[in-house]
Amino acid sequence: RAEIGKLKTLVPEVDEMLGGGMETQSITETYGEFGSGKSQFTHQLAVNVQLPEEHGGLEKSAIFIDTEDTFRPERIAQMVKGLDGEILADLLRRDLDMGKEDVEEVELGEDLEDLPEETDEVLDDLVDEFLERVHVAKAFNSNHQILLAEEARDMADELEDSEFPVGLLAIDSLTAHFRAEYVGRGNLANRQQKLNKHMHDILRVASLHNAAAVVTNQVQSNPDSMFGDPTKPVGGNILGHTSTFRIYIRKSKKDKRIIKLVDSPNLPDGESVLRITEEGLKP
Numbered sequence: 001r002a003e004i005g006k007l008k009t010l011v012p013e014v015d016e017m018l019g020g021g022m023e024t025q026s027i028t029e030t031y032g033e034f035g036s037g038k039s040q041f042t043h044q045l046a047v048n049v050q051l052p053e054e055h056g057g058l059e060k061s062a063i064f065i066d067t068e069d070t071f072r073p074e075r076i077a078q079m080v081k082g083l084d085g086e087i088l089a090d091l092l093r094r095d096l097d098m099g100k101e102d103v104e105e106v107e108l109g110e111d112l113e114d115l116p117e118e119t120d121e122v123l124d125d126l127v128d129e130f131l132e133r134v135h136v137a138k139a140f141n142s143n144h145q146i147l148l149a150e151e152a153r154d155m156a157d158e159l160e161d162s163e164f165p166v167g168l169l170a171i172d173s174l175t176a177h178f179r180a181e182y183v184g185r186g187n188l189a190n191r192q193q194k195l196n197k198h199m200h201d202i203l204r205v206a207s208l209h210n211a212a213a214v215v216t217n218q219v220q221s222n223p224d225s226m227f228g229d230p231t232k233p234v235g236g237n238i239l240g241h242t243s244t245f246r247i248y249i250r251k252s253k254k255d256k257r258i259i260k261l262v263d264s265p266n267l268p269d270g271e272s273v274l275r276i277t278e279e280g281l282k283p
C-alpha cells in the first residue's frame with residue numbers, strides 16, 4: 001500500500017489544521033451554505049494536485065464530476081495565474097527544461113515581476129496544460145453521477161502509467177441530485193443505500209490510486225429550518241466511516257471564510273481562516 005499523500009490548499013493555516021493537507025486514500029467532505037465557497041475550494045484543489053510535491057501538490061491530474069454546472073475553466077485559469085510567483089516561475093522553468101519552444105525566449109527572473117512581456121503567452125500555455133489535466137464530466141442525474149464515478153475508476157486505471165495519473169477525484173456536489181430525486185421520508189433508505197454504494201466507488205478509486213477524493217455537500221441555509229441545526233450537512237453524517245476529514249466552510253467578513261475541521265478521527269477539531277480572491281484561495 002502506497003504511503004498516504006497530502007494535498008495542500010496552500011493556505012498554511014488551513015494545511016496545518018489538516019495535519020499537512022488533505023489525505024489521499026480517503027474522502028474529504030466539504031460542506032457549507034450556498035455560496036460559502038465549496039466549489040472554489042474544489043477548483044483550487046484541481047489546480048494544486050498538479051503541482052510538484054515540493055510545492056504542495058501530488059504532480060497528478062484531476063477528475064471533476066460536475067453535477068450543478070459549476071465547473072468554470074476561466075476560474076482554473078485565474079487560479080493558475082494566481083499561484084505564488086515562486087511556484088509559477090518554477091513551473092515555467094520546468095517547461096523550459098523540457099525544451100518547450102515558446103518558453104525558450106523567456107528569460108526567467110527570480111520572481112514573476114521580473115518576467116518579460118512574452119510571459120502572458122507562456123502563461124496561457126501553462127493554463128492550457130492545467131486545463132488538460134482536469135477531466136470534467138457533467139452528471140445529469142444521480143444515476144448518471146453513479147455511472148461517472150464507475151467510469152472514473154476506468155479512467156484512473158488507464159492513466160495509472162501516464163505522466164499524470166489521477167490524484168484527485170472531486171464530486172461537486174455529491175448530494176444535490178440525490179436530494180432532488182429522492183424526496184420524502186419513504187425514499188430516505190433508498191437514497192442512503194445508493195449514496196453509500198456511490199461513496200464506496202469513490203473511496204475505491206482513492207485507495208487504489210493513492211488519490212485524494214473531495215466531495216461537496218450543502219447545509220440548510222435557514223437557521224429556523226425544521227431540519228434543525230444549520231451547521232449539520234444535509235442528510236446527517238452521510239459519509240460515515242468513509243471520510244477522514246469533514247470541513248465546514250462558513251462565510252465571514254468580505255472575502256474571508258472560516259474553515260472548520262469537524263470530527264476528525266486523528267486530529268483535534270480546529271478553525272482557520274482563508275480568503276477567496278480572484279487569484280484563488282489565499283491566506
Ligand code: ATP
Nearest residue numbers: 032033034035036037038039040041218276277278
Ligand atoms: P453552492 O452551494 O451554491 O454551489 P458554493 O459553496 O459552491 O455554493 P462557491 O460557488 O464555491 O460556493 O463560492 C462562490 C463565492 O466565491 C462567491 O460568492 C464569491 O465570494 C467567491 N468567488 C467566486 N469567484 C470569484 C472570483 N473570480 N474572485 C473572487 N471571488 C470569487
